[in-house]
Amino acid sequence: MPFPYERLRRLRGCDGIRRMVRETRLSPDDLVLPLFVRSGKGEKEPVESMPGVWRASPDVAVELAEEAHELGVPAVLLFGVPDLRDEAASAAVDPDGVVPCAVAALRRRLKDLVVIADVCLCAYTDHGHCGVVRDGVVENDESLNLLERVAVNFAGAGADIVAPSDMMDGRVAAVRDALDEEEMEEVLVMSYSAKYASAFYGPFREAADSSPSSGDKRGYQMDPSNVREAMREIALDIEEGADIVMVKPALSYLDVIRAARDRFDHPIAAYSVSGEYSMLKAAAAAGWLDERACALEILTGIRRAGADLVITYWATEAARWLKEG
Numbered sequence: 001m002p003f004p005y006e007r008l009r010r011l012r013g014c015d016g017i018r019r020m021v022r023e024t025r026l027s028p029d030d031l032v033l034p035l036f037v038r039s040g041k042g043e044k045e046p047v048e049s050m051p052g053v054w055r056a057s058p059d060v061a062v063e064l065a066e067e068a069h070e071l072g073v074p075a076v077l078l079f080g081v082p083d084l085r086d087e088a089a090s091a092a093v094d095p096d097g098v099v100p101c102a103v104a105a106l107r108r109r110l111k112d113l114v115v116i117a118d119v120c121l122c123a124y125t126d127h128g129h130c131g132v133v134r135d136g137v138v139e140n141d142e143s144l145n146l147l148e149r150v151a152v153n154f155a156g157a158g159a160d161i162v163a164p165s166d167m168m169d170g171r172v173a174a175v176r177d178a179l180d181e182e183e184m185e186e187v188l189v190m191s192y193s194a195k196y197a198s199a200f201y202g203p204f205r206e207a208a209d210s211s212p213s214s215g216d217k218r219g220y221q222m223d224p225s226n227v228r229e230a231m232r233e234i235a236l237d238i239e240e241g242a243d244i245v246m247v248k249p250a251l252s253y254l255d256v257i258r259a260a261r262d263r264f265d266h267p268i269a270a271y272s273v274s275g276e277y278s279m280l281k282a283a284a285a286a287g288w289l290d291e292r293a294c295a296l297e298i299l300t301g302i303r304r305a306g307a308d309l310v311i312t313y314w315a316t317e318a319a320r321w322l323k324e325g
């Protein structure tokens, strides 16, 4: 029935009607807060390109997590910023490393918080690549063994979920098997399944000091032009035992999230990455955009595209905005 009988504006006439017909809802339940953890005590070092993000010592990480958790955010995702980087990524397999220490501190203080630990080598290696490098080549199969040990190390410290972000082939099965062998069957694997070689990781690499010293990551991270290949990556990770699959970044890849949602029944996480955060922070600081309205619009858009979970540096602020209404 066309106009003048059909008038879609009737559905937008007042806040109550709009709330009744709203198709997508954003809740603190959907959000995951990433945290960068470093050594020390009482340390809260600002990341210049990411206002509102810090490299925090474990005690401060607990405070940041507690603030988010009290506002209803169920989970944090930990990235280690170690003191030592070497070829063997030794700090990643150290049971007294920054991530195990932070995991243990969070476990002690916040019993119900879901603790996710990112599993990768780039922040721990002197070359900044996500795998083992031999003669300038990132070696796939050799990296798996090390990644397994990192996952077991973080899970052993009490992480509920390990999240491999390296994009080596076969790493989900390798990590799953290693966890099961250690009788850690209850630990989940959240896989960065479709992780693109994105320029939007720039500010993160400042935060984690993880820029590759030579070359780039296009030999293992995905080409931004591809969506069918992302479906193959996700299907393989599911076959290998991933409990949650991820698309990353989020904002430039909403079609990938939608395609994944239409095809797979597994929970889908989307990572709204550092560059997505920094560009809006910068525009808001210049007075060009309304940060709160734009951030909530971005996060809602990612949910509307089909993501169940959104990993976002806005998690705490967004949870507060949602609470305020």
Ligand code: PBG
Pocket (backbone or CB within 6 Å): 118, 120, 122, 130, 165, 166, 200, 201, 202, 203, 204, 205, 210, 217, 272, 273, 274, 275
């Ligand atoms: C490391 C990793 C990166 C991010 C998450 N894990 C960077 C990279 O691959 O170089 C980026 C996250 C962000 O930009 O917020 N494997």
